[in-house]
Amino acid sequence: MYDKQRILSEISKTKIVPVIKIDDVADTRPLLRALSAGGINIAEITYRTACAPDAISLALKEFPQMIIGAGTVINLVQAEQAAALGAHFIVSPGFDESIAGFCNSKGIIYFGGCVTPTEIMKAVSMGQEIIKFFPSESFGGLKTIKALAAPFPQIKFMPTGGINKDNIREYLSCNKIIACGGSWMVKDELIKSGDFAAVTRLTAEALLEVNR
Numbered sequence: 001m002y003d004k005q006r007i008l009s010e011i012s013k014t015k016i017v018p019v020i021k022i023d024d025v026a027d028t029r030p031l032l033r034a035l036s037a038g039g040i041n042i043a044e045i046t047y048r049t050a051c052a053p054d055a056i057s058l059a060l061k062e063f064p065q066m067i068i069g070a071g072t073v074i075n076l077v078q079a080e081q082a083a084a085l086g087a088h089f090i091v092s093p094g095f096d097e098s099i100a101g102f103c104n105s106k107g108i109i110y111f112g113g114c115v116t117p118t119e120i121m122k123a124v125s126m127g128q129e130i131i132k133f134f135p136s137e138s139f140g141g142l143k144t145i146k147a148l149a150a151p152f153p154q155i156k157f158m159p160t161g162g163i164n165k166d167n168i169r170e171y172l173s174c175n176k177i178i179a180c181g182g183s184w185m186v187k188d189e190l191i192k193s194g195d196f197a198a199v200t201r202l203t204a205e206a207l208l209e210v211n212r
């Protein structure tokens, strides 16, 4: 069983959270094996497809060495389901107070999406310490994160949206950023074509870039 601190320290140590969309639950196994072989033992499996709960459940059962989160959680019902499955963290594209309240009551890590000072104020009032900044590149990327960090020194950011191996180092040079999320190593077309070797290669490349 992972506690909150261990999950957060694994995320901030790895610095990359792969954002995954699984259309066919049978892809879960080879995909997570490929990520793990590339050196990343974290996966955010998004509620963008009907089989997300099955994929999360399989991942938690068969990959106990991995941190498995539920992403694109957009309502309380999904959050409750993900928590019941045992998801290690919950991510939303926007900030939802009912999800934040639920996660607080269960002691589950919640990365709610914020891009404005008003949204961050709401997150702060609910005791959040880390927010998702999404879609990062569309909302000004690192420049906006630095501007937002000034009035909210207690807040850390997990940007996602438009991040890849060419800009991740720049993001991570900012000490307000604990990790970056992204789908560039787990693209739809790679999963659909069964090119899991490419997933491993892109994952390893991403880690090399972050740690060079």
Ligand code: 3PG
Pocket (backbone or CB within 6 Å): 019, 072, 093, 134, 160, 161, 162, 163, 181, 182, 183, 184
């Ligand atoms: C997310 O929900 O975090 C994003 O879809 C990831 O963004 P990307 O696909 O641009 O990496």
